[in-house]
Amino acid sequence: MVERVWKAEAARLVAGLTRMTRDLALAEDLAQDALVQALEQWPESGVPDNPGAWLMAVSKRRAIDSFRRAERLRALTPSLAEEPVVPDLDAAVDVIDDDVLRLMFMSCHPVLSTETRVALTLRLVGGLSTREIARAYLSAEATVAQRISRAKRTLAEAGVPFEVPTGPERPERLASVLEVVYLIFNEGYSATAGDDWTRPDLCREALRLARLLAGLAPREPEVHGLVALLELQASRLPARVGPDGSPVLLTDQDRGRWDRGLIGSGLAALRRATGTGPYALQAAIAACHAVAPSVPETDWVRIASLYDTLAASTGSPVVELNRAVAVSHAYGPAAALEIVDRLAAAPALRGYHLLPSVRGDLLESLGRHAESRAEFTRAAGMTTNEQERALLLARAARLSP
Numbered sequence: 095m096v097e098r099v100w101k102a103e104a105a106r107l108v109a110g111l112t113r114m115t116r117d118l119a120l121a122e123d124l125a126q127d128a129l130v131q132a133l134e135q136w137p138e139s140g141v142p143d144n145p146g147a148w149l150m151a152v153s154k155r156r157a158i159d160s161f162r163r164a165e166r167l168r169a170l171t172p173s174l175a176e177e178p179v180v181p182d183l184d185a186a187v188d189v190i191d192d193d194v195l196r197l198m199f200m201s202c203h204p205v206l207s208t209e210t211r212v213a214l215t216l217r218l219v220g221g222l223s224t225r226e227i228a229r230a231y232l233s234a235e236a237t238v239a240q241r242i243s244r245a246k247r248t249l250a251e252a253g254v255p256f257e258v259p260t261g262p263e264r265p266e267r268l269a270s271v272l273e274v275v276y277l278i279f280n281e282g283y284s285a286t287a288g289d290d291w292t293r294p295d296l297c298r299e300a301l302r303l304a305r306l307l308a309g310l311a312p313r314e315p316e317v318h319g320l321v322a323l324l325e326l327q328a329s330r331l332p333a334r335v336g337p338d339g340s341p342v343l344l345t346d347q348d349r350g351r352w353d354r355g356l357i358g359s360g361l362a363a364l365r366r367a368t369g370t371g372p373y374a375l376q377a378a379i380a381a382c383h384a385v386a387p388s389v390p391e392t393d394w395v396r397i398a399s400l401y402d403t404l405a406a407s408t409g410s411p412v413v414e415l416n417r418a419v420a421v422s423h424a425y426g427p428a429a430a431l432e433i434v435d436r437l438a439a440a441p442a443l444r445g446y447h448l449l450p451s452v453r454g455d456l457l458e459s460l461g462r463h464a465e466s467r468a469e470f471t472r473a474a475g476m477t478t479n480e481q482e483r484a485l486l487l488a489r490a491a492r493l494s495p
Contacts, residue, residue, distance in 0.1 A: 095141055096132055103146040104221030105306070109193035111153055112256050118200065119246045120160065122218065128152040194219070195310040196256050198303075202271040205252045206245050211274045213238055214245045219306075220299050230296055231281065232288050268311075272320050272373065275303045279324050283331070287478035291341045297328050308363070319367035319374030325360030326380035329353040341485050345389050357384045375404045379420075394423035411440040415452055427459040447476035451486060458493065467493040 104125065111121035128149045142148040201214040216222045216230075224242065228235040259267045282296025304321045311317050333351040336342050364381055367374040379400050386392035401417035415437055422430035434453050443449045454469030467490045474486035 096129075096136055099132070099141065099145045099149075100129055101221045103149055105194045105197060105219045106146060107149050107153065108218050109197040110150060111157065112197060112200075113193050114154075115157055116256070118218075118249060118256075120157070122246070124153040124156050124160075125149070127156050192258070192310070193256075194306070196258055198271050198307065198310075199258055199267055200249060200254055200256055201245075202274045203249060203252075203254050203267070204270055205248060205254060208273070208277070210241050210245045210248075211270065212277055213241050215274050215303070216278065216299070217242055219303060222299070230293060268314060268316070271307065272316060275300050275307065275324075276320060276373070278303070279327070283327060283334075284482075285479055289339075289480045291335055291339065291479065291481040292331060294331055297324070297331060300324060301328055315366070315368045316371040316373050318363045319369075319371055319377050322360045322363035322367055322377035323373050323380055325356045325363060326377060326384050329356035329360065329384060339481060341481050343485075344383070349387070352384070360384065370403060370407070372404060372408055375400055375407075379404075389423075392423070394420055398424045411437055411442045412446070415443070415449060418456075419452060422456060422459070427456040431456045431460070445476060447473045447482075447486075449473075450476070454486075454489070463493045464495075 107125045107128070108118075108121050111124050112118050115121050115124070131152055132145075132149060136142075198215065198219055201218050202211045206214065213227055213231075216227050217224070222230075224239045225235050227233075228238040231238070258264070279297055279300035282293040282298075282300060285291060285293050301321075301324045304317070304324050308314075308317045308321050329352050330344075330347065332353060333347040333349070334342055360377070361381060361384070364374070364377045367377060379397050382393050382397050382400075398417065398420040401413065401420050405413045405417050414433065418430040418433040418437075421433060431453070434449070434456060437443055437449060450469040451473040454466045454473060457463075457466035457469060470486045470490035470493070474483045474490065477483050477486065
């Protein structure tokens with residue numbers, strides 16, 4: 095029960111404390127101290143009627159104690175202690191949703207590396223423990239802890255303000271926030287390493303963060319585009335894995351297992367995602383799959399057209415590779431193979447296992463089985479996900495003479 099409350103209240107608590115204390119590291123320490131006290135007291139006393147208010151009250155008391163200690167230190171050793179800035183902790187308001195939005199922009203600031211933004215966002219906004227983040231990304235707990243600690247120092251040293259940016263800076267900063275949530279989801283949807291093909295918990299966490307962001311910034315079309323994309327993609331999760339944990343590709347999935355509730359809410363979010371931003375375009379592509387009764391009945395011509403627009407706006411070779419798959423279904427594998435062969439020299443795709451995997455698919459469709467087998471084998475040697483490696487090797491073995 096304490097864990098569920100923490101997940102629900104962590105972002106609001108840390109955000110409110112950051113605004114009050116003007117110190118992100120201190121805010122998280124205070125919040126963690128309050129969590130420890132809850133773990134000690136609630137099993138005996140029961141969960142309070144308003145657990146969020148209880149956690150905030152405990153944190154504020156500890157903050158007051160912290161500032162009083164700083165004042166006493168300054169009085170005793172004025173030459174060694176800096177002049178403390180004592181905020182008005184009673185100035186807090188009950189509604190701190192704007193603070194959560196500020197916290198998201200802070201944790202996703204471009205001064206941090208992408209992997210650090212992901213870890214810090216999961217920690218501060220998602221309420222995940224360092225151990226949970228480490229387990230999700232197959233990293234050492236000490237490594238994640240160091241990364242988060244360095245991130246807080248970097249933000250403090252860079253003087254990153256606790257605010258939602260305005261003016262020309264806002265779109266760029268919002269793009270960083272959306273990218274972090276998108277990356278968290280993608281790691282859950284197709285795990286880059288380990289024994290599991292998917293990690294639904296990460297997908298659910300990313301979807302929760304995206305919905306939270308949509309509630310905090312309802313006038314941002316691309317936020318709704320991201321929500322639509324994640325909901326439509328998440329709808330397929332139950333069908334993406336077989337009973338033994340093995341991957342099930344789109345062509346083989348039982349569409350009756352797709353989550354129709356998520357599809358409905360995803361399509362509704364897509365209607366709010368006006369414009370042609372990258373997430374709205376990807377959501378429109380996902381919608382084509384969601385409403386199609388089968389792979390052959392999918393509107394592949396529209397998907398290929400949407401990828402044309404997306405590729406032109408992003409210049410991404412990964413998008414171009416995905417476009418090739420749509421072109422294969424819409425216009426035939428020969429046309430798609432021309433696209434894939436042009437991508438072979440792209441530096442960004444060097445070591446990217448899906449390039450030989452897609453090429454193997456196309457070669458198999460063209461009846462060039464020996465070449466296809468070689469591509470699947472090459473792709474298997476490049477992936478770090480055990481389930482995906484097994485799938486690719488099985489596809490190669492099936493084409494053995």
